[in-house]
Amino acid sequence: MWITVKISNYKEQNIAQNPHGIEAKKLYDYPQAQIMHLHLQAGEALKKHITPVDVAFYVLEGSPTIEVGKEKIIVKKDDLVESPKDIPHCIYNETDEIVRVLVMKLPRPSSKTVLV
Numbered sequence: 001m002w003i004t005v006k007i008s009n010y011k012e013q014n015i016a017q018n019p020h021g022i023e024a025k026k027l028y029d030y031p032q033a034q035i036m037h038l039h040l041q042a043g044e045a046l047k048k049h050i051t052p053v054d055v056a057f058y059v060l061e062g063s064p065t066i067e068v069g070k071e072k073i074i075v076k077k078d079d080l081v082e083s084p085k086d087i088p089h090c091i092y093n094e095t096d097e098i099v100r101v102l103v104m105k106l107p108r109p110s111s112k113t114v115l116v
Contacts, residue, residue: 010037034108040093048090048116055083062099065092
């Protein structure tokens, strides 16, 4: 059986509409998971929000501040931060550098994210 490999490059994807006003591109969108590529310029941030599924943040570039619940910590490239479902979370770029993060929602949410 021949399997067709699907390759996605974030640079070739359209910016997805989002309530945060940042550059977010959908790389993977299936019922079992959703993966977004976030690109935050200096000073940009997500709005604090709650998702109905577990979320994992993988830092590709930069040193964002990630808030999960009451914890707020500066992380670095190649760090993975887990955020359990139904817990407020946020990503801030409080630096002068670009921040790029993969956001993985597991599974893909079937209900909307709630802004806090």
